[in-house]
Structure formats: structure tokens, C-alpha cells
Amino acid sequence: MSxxxxxxxxxxxVEELFGKHHGEIYAYLFRMMRDxxxxxxMTQDAFVKAYKNYDTLEKPENARAWLYQIAHxxxxxxxxxxxxxxxxxWTGESRGSAPSAEHLVMDxxxxxxxxxxxxxxxxxxxxxxxxxxxxxxTGLELAAALGVSHVAARALLTxxxxxxxxALAAERDADAVAEAARDAAxxxxxxxxxxx
Amino acid sequence: xxxxxxLRRPSDQWADPHARARTRxxxxxxxxxxxxxxxxxxxHLAGCAACAAIANAYEDDRLALRGLRSQQPDPPRDLxxxxxxxxxxxxxxxxxxxxxRVRRSIPLGALSGLAVVAIMVGVxxxxxxxxxxxxxxxxxxxxxxxGEDGQPSPSALASFFAEATPIVVDPGDVGYLDNGRPGxxxxxxxxxxxxxxNQADCPTVREGTQLTAAxxxxxxxxxxxxxxxxxxxxxxxxxxxxxxxxxxxxxxxDRPRSSASGSSxxxxxxxxxxxxxxxxxxxxxxxxxxSAASSGSPGPSPSIEPPIASIDPSATPSATAAQQIAIASxxxxxxxxxxxxxxxxxxxxxxxxxxxxxxxDVYAWRVGEExxxxxxxxxxxxxASWSDDxxxxxxxxxxxxxxxxxxxxxxxxxxxxxxxxxEGWRPAVDPSGxxxxxxxxxxxxxxxxxxWVPAEGVLELRAWxxxxxxxxxxxxxxxxxxxxxxxxxxxxxxxxxxxxAVWVADAEDPVVGRxxxxxxxxxxxxxxxxxxxxxxxxxxxxxxxxxxxxxWATPRGQGGEGSRIQIAAWSxxxxxxxxxxxxxxxxxxR
Numbered sequence: 001m002s003x004x005x006x007x008x009x010x011x012x013x014v015e016e017l018f019g020k021h022h023g024e025i026y027a028y029l030f031r032m033m034r035d036x037x038x039x040x041x042m043t044q045d046a047f048v049k050a051y052k053n054y055d056t057l058e059k060p061e062n063a064r065a066w067l068y069q070i071a072h073x074x075x076x077x078x079x080x081x082x083x084x085x086x087x088x089x090w091t092g093e094s095r096g097s098a099p100s101a102e103h104l105v106m107d108x109x110x111x112x113x114x115x116x117x118x119x120x121x122x123x124x125x126x127x128x129x130x131x132x133x134x135x136x137x138t139g140l141e142l143a144a145a146l147g148v149s150h151v152a153a154r155a156l157l158t159x160x161x162x163x164x165x166x167a168l169a170a171e172r173d174a175d176a177v178a179e180a181a182r183d184a185a186x187x188x189x190x191x192x193x194x195x196x
Numbered sequence: 197x198x199x200x201x202x203l204r205r206p207s208d209q210w211a212d213p214h215a216r217a218r219t220r221x222x223x224x225x226x227x228x229x230x231x232x233x234x235x236x237x238x239x240h241l242a243g244c245a246a247c248a249a250i251a252n253a254y255e256d257d258r259l260a261l262r263g264l265r266s267q268q269p270d271p272p273r274d275l276x277x278x279x280x281x282x283x284x285x286x287x288x289x290x291x292x293x294x295x296x297r298v299r300r301s302i303p304l305g306a307l308s309g310l311a312v313v314a315i316m317v318g319v320x321x322x323x324x325x326x327x328x329x330x331x332x333x334x335x336x337x338x339x340x341x342x343g344e345d346g347q348p349s350p351s352a353l354a355s356f357f358a359e360a361t362p363i364v365v366d367p368g369d370v371g372y373l374d375n376g377r378p379g380x381x382x383x384x385x386x387x388x389x390x391x392x393x394n395q396a397d398c399p400t401v402r403e404g405t406q407l408t409a410a411x412x413x414x415x416x417x418x419x420x421x422x423x424x425x426x427x428x429x430x431x432x433x434x435x436x437x438x439x440x441x442x443x444x445x446x447x448x449x450d451r452p453r454s455s456a457s458g459s460s461x462x463x464x465x466x467x468x469x470x471x472x473x474x475x476x477x478x479x480x481x482x483x484x485x486x487s488a489a490s491s492g493s494p495g496p497s498p499s500i501e502p503p504i505a506s507i508d509p510s511a512t513p514s515a516t517a518a519q520q521i522a523i524a525s526x527x528x529x530x531x532x533x534x535x536x537x538x539x540x541x542x543x544x545x546x547x548x549x550x551x552x553x554x555x556x557d558v559y560a561w562r563v564g565e566e567x568x569x570x571x572x573x574x575x576x577x578x579x580a581s582w583s584d585d586x587x588x589x590x591x592x593x594x595x596x597x598x599x600x601x602x603x604x605x606x607x608x609x610x611x612x613x614x615x616x617x618x619e620g621w622r623p624a625v626d627p628s629g630x631x632x633x634x635x636x637x638x639x640x641x642x643x644x645x646x647x648w649v650p651a652e653g654v655l656e657l658r659a660w661x662x663x664x665x666x667x668x669x670x671x672x673x674x675x676x677x678x679x680x681x682x683x684x685x686x687x688x689x690x691x692x693x694x695x696x697a698v699w700v701a702d703a704e705d706p707v708v709g710r711x712x713x714x715x716x717x718x719x720x721x722x723x724x725x726x727x728x729x730x731x732x733x734x735x736x737x738x739x740x741x742x743x744x745x746x747x748w749a750t751p752r753g754q755g756g757e758g759s760r761i762q763i764a765a766w767s768x769x770x771x772x773x774x775x776x777x778x779x780x781x782x783x784x785x786r
Contacts, residue, residue: 027268027269030269039271040275044278051287080391129261139226139227158219158222158223162222168253
């Protein structure tokens with residue numbers, strides 16, 4: 001496949017890829033970014049990049065991991081862009097800087113603690129967890145998608161599990177504190193009712 | 197089924213058994229441990245309730261994550277229509293650029309004893325497909341791409357362009373001199389850089405291609421012309437003082453595009469490639485003529501640059517030593533501000549007599565003439581920068597005092613006509629002529645009494661006009677580069693005026709300093725510190741900025757490690773950095 005780049009062939013191939021994988025790619029980007037509109041745009045970007053880089057795919061059987069790799073890079077690029085936009089105000093407000101309606105719905109639908117914990121861990125670790133646990137990538141696929149070695153991918157996943165555990169613990173602690181504060185706030189009213 | 201193969205790791209490297217247990221627990225979620233570690237972990241869990249709880253937490257977290265599978269978000273129904281339209285658009289436009297290439301790593305050994313000049317070449321260079329040999333790797337681990345034969349394995353190939361999630365930038369070259377190998381001119385190409393937060397995984401850039409031997413002496417600095425056809429070098433003279441030498445720069449050679457399966461052994465062709473040069477004054481100069489004669493090229497042709505991956509480090513020089521013309525001698529060049537005018541027609545610098553008599557004056561050389569001329573005669577003038585073809589200079593208000601304020605001037609380099617340009621010391625005017633970075637404050641004599649240096653004030657961004665700097669506006673942080681008095685500074689703008697780099701000499705040791713790259717908010721006249729851009733990084737004097745990148749050399753490491761060339765490059769959204777392996781003594785230049 002390398003060495004030549006036939007537009008028709010690439011187009012047909014990407015269309016086939018889209019049919020098979022666009023749902024999971026969209027879901028991955030949705031979970032990474034927590035923004036439906038952005039995830040759709042980024043899915044579109046990912047498949048356009050797949051088309052443009054068609055000749056970098058050596059074996060069609062690796063297409064899924066290759067596609068995840070592209071999507072992962074699109075996500076990291078967007079995350080980096082967001083970080084930069086903070087320093088470049090002339091570009092206008094960062095997309096996704098305010099939670100979208102879909103974002104809020106997503107948060108409410110999913111486990112709040114889990115979602116917030118995922119959002120707290122480093123994006124590479126988040127990506128590793130999502131790809132491994134939700135998208136069932138094998139070790140080699142995960143390494144390919146993350147653009148790192150097999151050993152590095154496993155190490156990343158190991159760190160990710162510990163980060164998530166700690167983040168979840170922190171979320172639950174925060175929930176407990178908030179609940180205690182609410183209870184404390186309600187206590188005077190309760191006493192007043194009892195007194196009456 | 198295990199996601200990963202069994203992990204092999206020494207078992208005796210843990211100081212904390214609980215940390216070891218947590219790590220092994222997490223690892224065991226994705227694949228079997230070795231027998232020793234597995235046995236150790238089970239025994240530890242049997243006696244450690246906290247670690248057993250963590251094991252349960254890992255399992256619970258996995259179940260929770262997998263529970264999200266049932267909550268699959270639905271993509272928009274029109275997603276394919278949108279995607280297909282984008283693909284169609286990409287297909288009908290120019291052939292899409294490849295999104296990424298492997299960075300190759302070869303030690304920059306050629307930098308031994310070199311004076312480095314960063315010369316930006318090649319906007320719009322065409323990149324070729326990669327010969328996928330010589331795979332670079334991530335520090336400290338086996339290359340994920342390398343197969344049994346050293347070539348990338350097919351499965352790994354699919355991942356190569358996401359290695360370390362590089363930032364793709366427009367391809368461009370950085371040129372440098374290698375005085376360790378008789379003044380040879382080399383170039384390295386950079387089309388990807390690494391995020392600032394991922395430098396640990398970033399491969400070094402490899403050694404560049406030697407284009408030709410250009411210098412018989414070892415210049416300590418060199419300034420490329422805007423056209424990159426020629427350069428002015430400053431070198432120690434055998435007779436004392438400095439020689440200011442003009443040299444035609446060798447041009448990159450054409451190379452055929454290589455395919456992904458092609459070989460990297462193709463040697464450079466003999467014909468130097470004229471690049472997309474503007475037809476500036478140099479074209480009618482004797483130097484330019486000499487360059488054309490030596491090239492043997494029938495005329496301009498599209499510049500086809502090899503990507504960094506296809507460079508052959510063993511390539512032999514493709515041209516002979518270039519012609520050198522000394523335009524000034526018997527002088528000592530002062531400071532770091534020497535520069536070409538934006539049209540490449542003039543070059544100016546500050547110098548004083550090599551024998552120490554007299555003070556500093558501004559010298560200008562019109563490209564094509566035999567000698568540079570002294571355009572000020574007061575013995576206290578300093579070249580600051582160019583504003584179009586007008587030379588901007590500065591001088592102390594009272595050269596007889598120990599301390600004084602400064603005034604700037606606009607000088608016609610052709611006839612020496614002077615007009616005042618307000619307060620300030622050595623304003624570096626941007627390409628639009630609308631803003632400048634300038635020292636606002638007092639001057640004092642240097643410790644040897646021979647030159648003037650900033651005393652008290654600030655180096656800051658100001659709006660600029662023919663009347664000089666406007667009054668300061670905006671918060672200090674957004675306009676002030678430094679409020680300490682640098683012994684010297686060097687400010688250079690990129691061709692767009694969107695980016696500016698500032699080198700400030702160390703107060704104790706002026707041969708080292710710190711370099712910062714700022715983005716400029718033109719509406720507010722403010723400097724912006726951008727994520728990933730170098731700020732206050734150690735740097736030797738001299739750097740180049742343009743074509744979306746900034747190149748400089750680092751001081752030698754305290755442990756004796758040689759200097760490195762570092763290159764920051766930016767895309768529309770990101771800034772990243774790559775660096776060379778240590779060389780011996782690089783002196784990065786403007």
C-alpha cells in the first residue's frame with residue numbers, strides 16, 4: 001500500500017473503515033473530551049486524517065489500531081490546543097471551555113464520581129484506560145494507538161489504574177464532605193421543626 | 197485473556213513493599229506476572245489488608261469502567277456526510293501533506309568544535325516519503341518500531357506517526373557551521389517537535405547534511421541574509437581584532453523523492469539548488485555572481501528537500517569552498533545586534549577600532565560593495581536594528597558622563613543623514629515598524645570603560661513610530677522582558693512580527709545568557725508567554741528565528757556535557773522543542 005496513494009482506493013477504504021468503526025471512535029473521543037459536538041468534529045477530523053495518511057497503513061488488519069492512533073492524536077492535539085488557548089486570547093474563547101448540554105447530560109447519565117475521576121487523571125492515562133477497558137484494545141493495539149512501545153503502554157496503564165483509584169477516592173471523600181456540609185446546613189431547620 | 201505478555205522486572209528494586217504491591221496489582225490486571233513476583237504478591241496480600249483492599253478497588257474500578265460500555269453515545273446521523281464532504285475537499289485540493297514522520301536520532305557529532313549558525317531555509321519545501329531505516333527510539337527503551345532486521349515492523353509501522361505525539365510543523369531547515377570540520381556548512385531539517393511536557397520521550401534530532409566547506413577560518417558568529425544566499429561572518433583576525441567576512445552560502449541539493457521502501461543511501465547530487473529566492477540586491481552583486489558561477493545550475497528550480505529521515509550523514513560535500521570577501525578588518529565588533537536589513541540590501545553592525553582607540557560607531561555595508569562604511573563618527577553610537585531600509589541606532593545623551601540616558605536615531609545608511617527617534621536604547625523594531633522592544637532607562641559605562649551598557653530601567657515592548665517609542669501601556673507583565681540591567685541583549689523578530697525572541701546576557705558572564713520566545717498580541721501591544729515556548733532558557737549568544745522556528749545553542753553542561761542545538765518550532769496551535777545530542781562547543785548564532 002505504501003509508495004502509492006490512490007485517491008479512489010483511499011476513499012473507498014476510509015468509507016469502509018467509517019462504516020465499521022466510526023461509532024467506537026466517536027465514543028472514544030466523546031469520553032476523552034466529554035463534548036458531543038466536539039467529538040463529532042474530531043471524529044470527522046480523524047477519518048479525514050486517515051484518508052490523507054492512507055499510505056502509512058502497512059497492513060489493513062492493523063487498521064483499527066491505526067485509526068485509534070489517529071483519533072488519540074487528534075484528541076491530544078485538541079487538549080494541547082485548549083491549554084494554549086488560555087495564553088492566546090486573540091483566538092477567541094476555547095471551544096468546549098464551557099460545558100455543553102450534551103456534556104451535562106453525559107455527566108448526569110454516567111457515574112458522576114467515575115466521570116469526574118477520569119477527568120482528573122492525566123489525559124494519556126485516561127486514554128489508556130478507556131482504550132483498554134472500554135474499547136478492548138489488545139496490548140499491541142494499545143501500544144500502537146498510544147504511539148508508545150509495548151512496555152511503555154503497560155507501564156502507562158499501570159499508572160492509570162493507580163491514578164484512577166486515587167482520584168475516585170478523592171471524589172468520594174469530597175462527596176462525603178459535601179454531604180456532611182449539607183447535613184450540617186439542614187440541622188438547624190430540623191431542630192426548628194422539632195421545636196415547633 | 198492477558199492484554200500483555202509476562203512482565204520481566206527485577207524484584208529487588210523496591211524500598212516500599214506496599215508500592216511494589218500496588219504496582220504489581222495493577223500490572224496483574226493486564227497480564228500475568230512472573231512466578232517470583234506473583235508468589236511474592238500473593239504472600240503480601242495475605243498479610244496486608246490495605247493492599248488487599250486496593251486489589252478490590254482495582255477490580256471495582258474495572259467493573260465500573262466496563263459498565264460505561266452500556267452507555268454508548270450515539271454519533272450524529274450526518275457524520276458520514278460531513279466526513280465525506282471533508283474528504284472530498286481534501287481530495288480536490290493539493291495532495292494532502294503527510295501528517296507525521298519519524299524523527300531520527302544520530303548524535304550531532306559533527307558539532308565538535310563548531311561554530312553553529314542557524315540559517316532558516318525553505319518555506320514550502322516538499323517532503324518526501326520516508327525510507328524507513330535507521331529508526332530512532334525513545335530514550336531508555338527499545339524502539340517500538342524496530343523489527344528483527346532493524347527495520348520497522350509492519351505492525352509498529354502503523355504507530356510510527358504518533359510516536360510521542362509529536363507536533364507537526366511546516367518543514368524547514370536549520371543550517372550551521374562546523375568549525376570542527378574546516379568550516380563546513382551543514383543543515384538539519386525539522387518537521388516535528390515534541391511538546392514541552394514530553395521532552396523525556398523526545399528523540400534527538402540527527403546530524404545534518406554537509407553542504408560544503410564555506411570557511412577557511414572559524415567564525416565565532418554568522419548572520420544569514422534574508423535570502424539565505426549569503427551570510428556575514430565575524431571571525432578573529434590573525435592580525436588582531438575581527439574580520440567581517442561575506443560568504444556565499446551553499447544551497448541545498450536536489451534529491452529525488454524517495455519512497456517508503458526506498459533506500460537512504462542516495463548521495464546528494466552535484467548541482468546546488470537555487471531556492472525560491474527573492475530577487476534582491478544580492479542578485480546583482482559580485483558575490484551573487486560568484487555563487488551562480490559555482491553552482492553550474494541553469495536557473496531556479498523547485499526546491500525539493502529531503503526530510504530529516506533521508507539525510508545521509510556520510511554524504512560528501514557537494515560543492516567547493518565558497519568565495520569569501522572581507523568587508524571590514526582592523527575593528528572589534530561590539531555586541532550582538534548585527535543584522536541585515538529586511539530586503540537584504542544592507543548589513544549593519546557596531547564596532548570600534550581594534551587597537552582600542554576611539555569609541556563605538558555604526559558600520560553599514562551595502563551588498564555588492566567592497567567594504568563596509570562607518571556611518572557615525574561620534575564614537576558612541578550603537579547599531580540597534582533595521583526599520584525597512586532605515587538604520588536605527590542609539591547613543592548616550594552625554595557621552596562624557598559616567599551615567600546617562602539614551603537617544604535613538606534614524607539613519608539613512610546611504611548618506612548618513614540622521615533624524616532623532618525618541619528615547620530608548622537599541623530599539624529592535626518589528627517588521628511592521630509599529631512596535632519595538634527597547635531598553636527604557638539609563639546607561640552606564642562598562643567596567644572597562646569602553647562601551648555603554650544598560651544601568652537602570654526595563655527592556656520592554658513599546659508601540660513604535662518614526663518619532664520613537666510610545667509611552668508604556670498595559671500591565672507590566674505583558675510588556676516587560678526584564679527589569680534587571682543586562683550587559684547585552686539581542687532581540688529578533690520573525691518575518692511576520694507575530695513572534696519575537698529575546699536573548700539577555702548573564703550579568704556575570706556575558707558569553708552565556710537566557711533566551712525567551714514570546715508571541716505578540718498586536719492589538720494590545722503585549723507579549724504573551726505561550727505554553728511550550730522557551731522562557732529564560734540558558735542559551736549561548738546568537739540565535740535564529742523565522743519560518744516558524746527558533747534555534748539556539750545551550751551552554752555546556754556542568755558535568756562536561758557538550759552544548760546542544762535546540763529548536764523550538766510552532767504550528768498554528770502548538771509550540772514544541774527538539775534538540776540535538778551534545779556536541780563539543782557549539783556557539784549558536786543569529
